[in-house]
Amino acid sequence: xxxxxxxxxxxxxxxxxxxxxxxxxxxxxxxxxxxxxxxxxxxxxxxxxxxxxxxxxxxxxxxxxxxxxxxxxxxxxxxxxxxxxxxxxxxxxxxxxxxxxxxxxxxxxxxxxxxxxxxxxxxxxxxxxxxxxxxxxxxxxxxxxxxxxxxxxxxxxxxxxxxxxxxxxxxxxxxxxxxxxxxxxxxxxxxxxxxxxxxxxxxxxxxxxxxxxxxxxxxxxxxxxxxxxxxxxxxxxxxxxxxxxxxxxxxxxxxxxxxxxxxxxxxxxxxxxxxxxxxxxxxxxxxxxxxxxxxxxxxxxxxxxxxxxxxxxxxxxxxxxxxxxxxxxxxxxxxxxxx
Amino acid sequence: xxxxxxxxxxxxxxxxxxxxxxxxxxxxxxxxxxxxxxxxxxxxxxxxxxxxxxxxxxxxxxxxxxxxxxxxxxxxxxxxxxxxxxxxxxxxxxxxxxxxxxxxxxxxxxxxxxxxxxxxxxxxxxxxxxxxxxxxxxxxxxxxxxxxxxxxxxxxxxxxxxxxxxxxxxxxxxxxxxxxxxxxxxxxxxxxxxxxxxxxxxxxxxxxxxxxxxxxxxxxxxxxxxxxxxxxxxxxxxxxxxxx
Ligand SMILES: Nc1ncnc2c1ncn2[C@@H]1O[C@H](COP(=O)(O)OP(=O)(O)OP(=O)(O)O)[C@@H](O)[C@H]1O
Ligand SMILES: [Mg+2]
Numbered sequence: 001x002x003x004x005x006x007x008x009x010x011x012x013x014x015x016x017x018x019x020x021x022x023x024x025x026x027x028x029x030x031x032x033x034x035x036x037x038x039x040x041x042x043x044x045x046x047x048x049x050x051x052x053x054x055x056x057x058x059x060x061x062x063x064x065x066x067x068x069x070x071x072x073x074x075x076x077x078x079x080x081x082x083x084x085x086x087x088x089x090x091x092x093x094x095x096x097x098x099x100x101x102x103x104x105x106x107x108x109x110x111x112x113x114x115x116x117x118x119x120x121x122x123x124x125x126x127x128x129x130x131x132x133x134x135x136x137x138x139x140x141x142x143x144x145x146x147x148x149x150x151x152x153x154x155x156x157x158x159x160x161x162x163x164x165x166x167x168x169x170x171x172x173x174x175x176x177x178x179x180x181x182x183x184x185x186x187x188x189x190x191x192x193x194x195x196x197x198x199x200x201x202x203x204x205x206x207x208x209x210x211x212x213x214x215x216x217x218x219x220x221x222x223x224x225x226x227x228x229x230x231x232x233x234x235x236x237x238x239x240x241x242x243x244x245x246x247x248x249x250x251x252x253x254x255x256x257x258x259x260x261x262x263x264x265x266x267x268x269x270x271x272x273x274x275x276x277x278x279x280x281x282x283x284x285x286x287x288x289x290x291x292x293x294x295x296x297x298x299x300x301x302x303x304x305x306x307x308x309x310x311x312x313x314x315x316x317x318x319x320x321x322x323x324x325x326x327x328x329x330x331x332x333x334x335x336x337x338x339x
Numbered sequence: 340x341x342x343x344x345x346x347x348x349x350x351x352x353x354x355x356x357x358x359x360x361x362x363x364x365x366x367x368x369x370x371x372x373x374x375x376x377x378x379x380x381x382x383x384x385x386x387x388x389x390x391x392x393x394x395x396x397x398x399x400x401x402x403x404x405x406x407x408x409x410x411x412x413x414x415x416x417x418x419x420x421x422x423x424x425x426x427x428x429x430x431x432x433x434x435x436x437x438x439x440x441x442x443x444x445x446x447x448x449x450x451x452x453x454x455x456x457x458x459x460x461x462x463x464x465x466x467x468x469x470x471x472x473x474x475x476x477x478x479x480x481x482x483x484x485x486x487x488x489x490x491x492x493x494x495x496x497x498x499x500x501x502x503x504x505x506x507x508x509x510x511x512x513x514x515x516x517x518x519x520x521x522x523x524x525x526x527x528x529x530x531x532x533x534x535x536x537x538x539x540x541x542x543x544x545x546x547x548x549x550x551x552x553x554x555x556x557x558x559x560x561x562x563x564x565x566x567x568x569x570x571x572x573x574x575x576x577x578x579x580x581x582x583x
Contacts, residue, residue, distance in 0.1 A: 192448050192450075195437070195440055196444070198432070198433055198441070199441040202430035202431060202433060203429075205392070205412075205424075206424065206430065206489075207441070208392075208411065208412040208413040208416070209390065209392075209412055209413075209421065209422055209428075210421070210441055210442045210445060210489060210493055211413050211442075211493055212413055212441070212445075213411075213413045213414075214413070
């Protein structure tokens with residue numbers, strides 16, 4: 001409790017921003033369609049996954065191209081513990097986080113001990129996620145290629161994290177998880193371990209010369225990172241009421257996870273959430289543009305997949321204009337103004 | 340003399356090149372031991388051996404009563420033996436304050452304590468005005484100070500400084516010399532590699548001369564300046580030891 005109060009004082013500005021962001025996001029469910037609400041829920045799911053990714057790849061500088069591994073482990077842990085052992089999905093979320101953290105520690109230990117860095121580390125994470133996807137595809141205990149369907153359990157909505165009648169409550173659950181993870185990230189940025197991660201990201205030799213064990217810093221980062229991303233995966237299972245190897249471990253999932261923090265700002269507290277907001281608005285705008293284009297663009301009406309192409313094009317422009325994300329772009333603008 | 344650090348017969352080869360060849364020296368408590376020698380003499384390699392960056396092929400390094408020559412750099416730094424880099428390695432993406440806080444966190448777990456201590460170090464090295472600037476934009480002189488401030492923030496017992504004066508103007512250099520002296524006055528023992536002769540002669544209690552990886556002479560500055568071996572081997576290459 002004392003620590004929490006101290007944290008609030010030390011990072012008053014970030015905590016204020018968090019309060020405002022959560023307050024604004026809490027208004028979303030009021031007066032939007034069920035469809036828009038489900039878009040918002042997925043946006044927050046991937047924001048949460050991105051918050052996890054950002055700890056390892058943004059703060060500790062170890063670029064992961066395979067965070068689907070943690071996402072999928074979280075998703076499957078909830079699915080399996082619920083359907084096979086009737087374990088509460090809340091406990092399942094925690095267990096999934098722990099499974100992912102242990103997976104991160106083991107695979108991270110091997111990768112980092114072998115000195116994998118940069119593109120090689122990214123490739124290794126990609127290979128690990130693929131390995132999990134193929135393993136789960138052939139593993140009958142977890143439903144193999146068919147996947148696992150989560151039955152609607154009935155009973156207390158909160159206990160089973162299923163809100164088939166009141167999806168807005170489901171939205172509040174994921175918003176709560178995003179808020180808690182953001183508090184954790186703020187605490188990390190104010191802590192010794194956060195300082196260690198940044199130092200290792202910037203220069204491992206200089207970090208070791210100041211008494212930091214780079215392996216230790218990276219392992220702590222990978223465990224925290226995996227845990228948070230697994231929470232997102234576990235929630236995803238309860239949201240979709242279904243999981244299969246592609247949805248859990250597919251390469252596209254890894255891309256979805258890293259896209260948001262990259263668009264918002266790698267290694268920043270707000271990058272993942274901001275990126276998630278930008279991408280969902282962008283996705284909706286391109287979708288509705290193709291559905292009901294202005295009269296001079298009549299030709300594009302209803303063209304299949306065009307919204308995705310537009311989405312991709314705009315993304316490319318954003319990445320070229322703001323290679324360090326929207327937050328980085330904003331900082332550069334401000335520095336240019338004051339200089 | 341009570342040695343805090345002893346190097347015994349340290350040797351390091353890179354392929355056919357023996358960069359450090361059987362060097363033996365002691366650093367006394369509270370002493371400033373200057374290390375001079377021409378370019379490529381093996382001075383930085385000696386620092387790499389002591390700091391654990393490159394384990395020696397032969398020989399030992401003894402610090403605080405223990406052999407440390409097989410320990411990784413971070414364990415050695417954690418024991419209070421800390422080095423700076425000749426080619427400075429600032430954490431470019433962080434602010435000056437954050438850079439120094441990395442060092443301060445070695446012996447402090449609380450953010451506020453680490454920040455207070457880091458600010459003191461920035462004050463001490465004359466960088467306080469630049470605390471919130473990104474390390475990326477600093478001048479060379481400021482980056483050298485940052486390198487020092489960061490190492491100092493770890494509360495070292497022994498500090499290894501690799502050419503902290505190189506590339507500085509005479510005024511900046513004189514300020515740096517003062518800073519180094521007050522570090523010693525604070526009880527830290529120092530090994531100082533330097534090319535700027537006037538500075539190292541004035542600063543050091545003793546000077547070690549390294550030549551082709553070997554220890555050519557060691558003793559008080561006045562004695563080193565008169566040593567016939569040093570004069571013959573070293574002053575003949577004087578053009579090489581001019582500040583770069
Ligand atoms: N990692 C390495 N691999 C191969 N050779 C090296 C390595 N490090 C140093 N050397 C070589 O060892 C010799 C000694 O280099 P060192 O950097 O120790 O010299 P120095 O005395 O610090 O020189 P300077 O005054 O230029 O800094 C040089 O010939 C150098 O090229
Ligand atoms: Mg050198």
